[in-house]
Amino acid sequence: MIEIKELYKSFDTAGTTVHAVENVSLDIEAGDVYGIVGYSGAGKSTLVRCINLLERPDSGSIRVEGFGTIRCARGSAFCTPEGGAEQPLSEKQLKTLRRDMGMIFQHFNLLDRSTVFDNIAYPLKHSGRSRAEIKARVLELLDLVELRDKINAYPSQLSGGQKQRVAIARALANNPRILLSDEATSALDPDATESILRLLQDLNRKLNLTIVLITHEMAVVKAICGKVAVMENGRVVEQGNVYDVFSEPQANITRKFVDSSSGLGRINKLIDQHANVLSGGGTLIRLTYNKDCVGESLISEVSRRFGVNMNILLGSLELLQGSPLGGLIVLVEGSMDARREAIAFLCEHNVIVEVIEHG
Ligand SMILES: Nc1ncnc2c1ncn2[C@@H]1O[C@H](COP(=O)(O)OP(=O)(O)O)[C@@H](O)[C@H]1O
Ligand SMILES: [Mg+2]
Structure with a gap:
């Protein structure tokens, strides 16, 4: 749909150059x-x-399916319509x-002195539609964002979420x-x-x-x-x-x-606060779950097999796209050899193991 290739954009301000976008390619x-x-x-x-x-890119290209490719070089923009030849990008294009491409923003960017109806109708002006057609389209959009009862309200009378709904309806006005x-x-x-x-x-x-x-x-x-x-x-x-x-x-x-966002971010604080968790000679490890393996079930087996203590200090588990995501922070205590063997065993069982610190 959108293919971005080697996009660059920098800004010159007060003698310094900020490379805001550098060599970005996305599909x-x-x-x-x-x-x-x-x-x-x-x-x-x-x-x-x-x-x-x-914002006009300094260089790079953007292909939009059904539209064509825009290529920028040294401040100029060119357009190759699908199936056509490259030419300077026109206003019409x-x-x-x-x-x-509709766009919505953090602060909604609504017209404060206009009603919800007028805000949504705004991009439909000059679209060649009759007043009746515009009204029908606005009502359709209000239904889409579930805000029909606010049709005559002003932005100041709306909650943040409602304002964003208006902005979404406006962004979608031209399909x-x-x-x-x-x-x-x-x-x-x-x-x-x-x-x-x-x-x-x-x-x-x-x-x-x-x-x-x-x-x-x-x-x-x-x-x-x-x-x-x-x-x-x-x-x-x-x-x-x-x-x-x-x-x-x-x-x-x-x-x-x-x-x-997972709660495991507290690990650094935990280590700072409990520098002594390691004073007894343990190894602090992080186990990461993935689709194929949830580490928890291995914990007791490892501790039995190798005679180590596995103390779970932090844990986090959630479902993302239907698969488990998360991990455990575990303090492994035992002889150095036993700890090594335990860690090797976990690795062999598809758990991602990362040694945070050895005590
Ligand atoms: N119009 C501008 N003029 C000068 N510098 C800008 C301009 N817009 C963005 N920048 C700079 O480009 C960098 C990226 O900004 P921005 O794209 O707004 O980041 P983000 O949206 O991730 O917070 C920042 O260092 C910002 O100060
Ligand atoms: Mg930003």
């Missing part, structure tokens, strides 16, 4: 809910703004591209195939977040809407994304299926994100 398939996660400043917003050319969501739930309380995520998931299924979802919150990715890219310093450091990325994170930053 987003039709119908995906594709998460892009990273801390503040990672380049997520710049990347998504490059996708609909609100840019409009067509943007029509196909885009793609929805770009930039931190759409970041200003919402947990209940509203949950209901907006459910709505996005419904829209994805009902309309086969492809969603690119930017967030700094892991929980959001876990809730509705099928694929994820992790960004740091303008680069995509890891990408793939959500379960694969979160069950075996490769990059440090991904591990940090995973830990922050």
